[in-house]
Amino acid sequence: MEKNRNTCCSKVLAVIFTMTFVAVMYVNQQALIYQMGLKVKQNNDVYTKLVDHNKIVIYNVLNLRSPVSLERKLLAGKVELSMPSKWQVVKLVKKGPIASLFASGRQENRFK
DSSP states (O other): OHHHHHHHHHHHHHHHHHHHHHHHHHHHHHHHHHHHHHHHHHHHHHHHHHHHHHHHHHHHHHHHHOHHHHHHHHHHTTOOOOOOOGGGOOOOOOOOHHHHHHHHHHHHHHTO
8 A cells, every 4th residue: 555655655756746847837938938029129119220321322312423413402501612823722641640739839830
């Protein structure tokens, strides 16, 4: 009777352990599925924002580089352009940031 009771008890414990393990794994999988769903939603939102931003940037680039658009903007603002005189043209030479500080100081002294 003792052996029968021990085997029955061990079988019940094995079933309880197995059911508990399966339940914990099920809950874990559901939590992972939920987290993955959130990640997919966040990625989809980021993707949508990037696509919208890309469309806006493409639109702006196409309009900014269009000579017709520039002409319309200038005419709408009643801006009159003319060729500058020779004394109005400034030639810029690309140098390092420190050299440009010293060069600008020398140029100011030259015109005094």
